[in-house]
Amino acid sequence: MNLSPRNILVSTVASLIIACVSPELARLANPSDNGLPSDGGPGGAPAGTPGPQFGAPETEMITAHNVSQLVQAGSFGSGIISGVTVSPTGDMFAAASTVGVNLHSADTFQTLGRLETGAEVANIAFSRDGTVLAAGLSDGTFQLWRVGDQALVRVEDGYEGNWDSRIAFSPASGLIAVSGRDNYPILWLWDTEDPGFEIRVPLHNYLGSPVAGLAFSRDGSMLAGSLSDAVQVWRVAQGGQLTELRVLPITASSLAFSNDDTLLATGTDQRVILWDVSTGERVHTFSSPPGVSGDLCSLSFSPDGSVAAAGIGDSLLLGHIESRQLLNTSTIVGTDVRSVLFLPESGNLVTGERSGIDFTVHIWDGTAMSLLAEKVWHGIRPLQLLYTSESHLRALGTMDRFDRFERGVRVMDVFDGSVLEEYPSDGVSSTLAARLRDDGLATAALIPASDGSILLSLAIEGNNLGSVPLSVEAAPYLAVFAPSADLFAAASLDGQIRVRTFPDAQLTTAIELPFDEMRALAISRDGRLIAGGTRDADLMVWSLPDGEVVFTLSGLPQNVSTLEFSGTGEYLAVSLADATAYVWHADSATLGQLMDPGAFVSGSLEFEFSPGGDLLAVGDGDGRISFWDTRQRTLNAILDAHTDRVTSLLFFPDGDVLVSGSREGTVRLWSVPH
Secondary structure, X not given: OOOOHHHHHHHHHHXXXXXXXXHHHHHHHOOOOOOOOOOOOOOOOOOOOOOXXXXXXXXXXXXXXXXXXXXEEEEXXXXXXXEEEEOOOOOEEEEEEXXXXXXXXXXXXXXXXXXXXXXXXXXXXXXXXXXXXXXXXXXXXXXXXXXXXXEEEEEEEOEOOOOOOOEEXXXXXXXXXXXXXXXXXXXXXXXXXXXXXXXXXXXOXXXXXXXXXXXXXXXXXXXXXXXXXXXXXXXXXXXXXXEEEEEEOOOOOEEEEOOOOOEXXXXXXXXXXXXXXXXXXXXXXEEOOOOOXXXXXXXEXXXXXXXXXXXXXXXEEEEEOOOOEEEEEEEOOOOEEEEEEEOOOOOOEEEEEEEOOEEEEEEEOOOOOOEEEEEEEOOOEEEEEEEOOOOOEEEEEEOOOOOOOOOEEEEEEOOOOOEEEEEEOOOOOEEEEEEEEOOEEEEEEEEEOOOOOEEEEEEEOOEEEEEEEEXXXXXXXXXXXXXXXXXXXXXXXXXXXXXXEOOOOOEEEEEEOOOOOEEEEEEOOOOOEEEEEEOOXXXXXXXXXXXXXXXXXXXXXXXXXXXXXXXXXXXXXXXXOOOOEEXXXXXXXXXXXXXXXXXXOOOOOEEEEOOOOOEEEEEOOOOEEEEEEOOOXXXXXXXXXXXXOEEEEEEOOOOOEEEEEEOOOOEEEEEEEO
């Protein structure tokens, strides 16, 4: 095999596939890899390393004839993590994410594997011996996994829950309680040690809301659940039968029994309330100090039972049980504490905090509350992918949980997961558009000036290369870079589209708009055409730099939402707000619809033409990618690629690899084996 940079990259992809399947095989392929994930990345490989390089089967160019043979050639990213839990033995972390459950060593944070659930994970829990993991999914299914061989052993419909304690294992048996729905809210009980056991407890009398929190007592004899108007405590009889023991006049988002099972802690708003289980009386209330705000999402007792810990907003509340005093309320790095739990042997405290699309695990000394360890998973919502001249794959994305640049812009190396560039929002400027180039990240931002005007700032890698003063009326509300980022176009409030060179901001074209507000813009790769779609369902194409009208069409069924030119400029892909798609042919100046009922689901579509322009890949809001013959507008194949909306697509220059990025926080590679 010719080990060109291109073939080396294919070899890298193959080795990373092995890494996803078997860490041992990956280490054999690359002895220098110690198996530890990077400090920042979704990829899991050490930051900054190009990855192992060894022979791999060649791939074929993706065409309309073989696209149905596409297989996944690599998957990168941990997804967007929402919470963590720890095994009863304290040796393993499990992290719930948008794509599954990631398993990590508690000592080194080494990645041990991933449970591919097929949907976003809302809640997870370990069995009493840590051999079984339960996962409640956002699609309403409930899964049981065997941890040792990472095998799926049971799937049930009817789960209903978010990231809180809506799944609970008994510490004393194989019994598991789940918040469910069967036309009405139910409490679902199974026994992982007795597959034939199942009990459904209807909850007709509690306003139709699901159970919001579940906890077993340490000896397994009691089960508490937070309903819509009260906390119910049941006695768990031999065989799993429930009888009502106590009703507490409180609702809670999190529950925990003390180590001796005499107290039940309920987390409500910014308070932790202790209840005497035998009498049902309120014993004490730990209230957050002034200035602490946010939801209480997690609650836990220390192994010796002396301390109750709760995460509230970005703060940690610690209450001493015997003295009834608050020990410490400290602000944690992060904006949303999602998980609070103690390691069973050491008594150290683990907190999991979400900040936008990032997630951080801190391990604290349980006595001194000094920081012992930190692990950060940097997420990405890839809005653009770039294959560089040096055979690197980079992703441009947002820093928040939405597809906007309000919190800032981030660039990551897809293969090693490292953060290459990051520009958090300063609260003053507003990023209009961003585009990856070989020489760095190109951005266009609006900055309010002291005289009331607005500056249009153009920059590469954060270095301002040109600023243009604008009146308020000329301020852009929509902007786009050309694929090469040497041109920049912006639609302004004064009814014009202005095209400028980048980065020197020289005005080359000003187009008067006869229509209402623009919803989409696109510039062809050669800079000779610009297309725009409006809120009033109009489509126009102009030539550059003269700004002459090439094509216009009014009265489309819906307003235009996405535009994308093919590499040659011969075709223009158009999507409407109702997820219908069209292809415009430059040579005939005709617009034809991609005709296949049900090919797309609702939501914004993402387009990418093959290098030759004969094949069009379309990513939809359901995570599917469909492939179309561009000239004939016929459907060739549909690929179930992701669990959430496809946000970016890229063909490699040779046309033999397709890269897809998704809102779920992953980047996947697809190819046709030779």
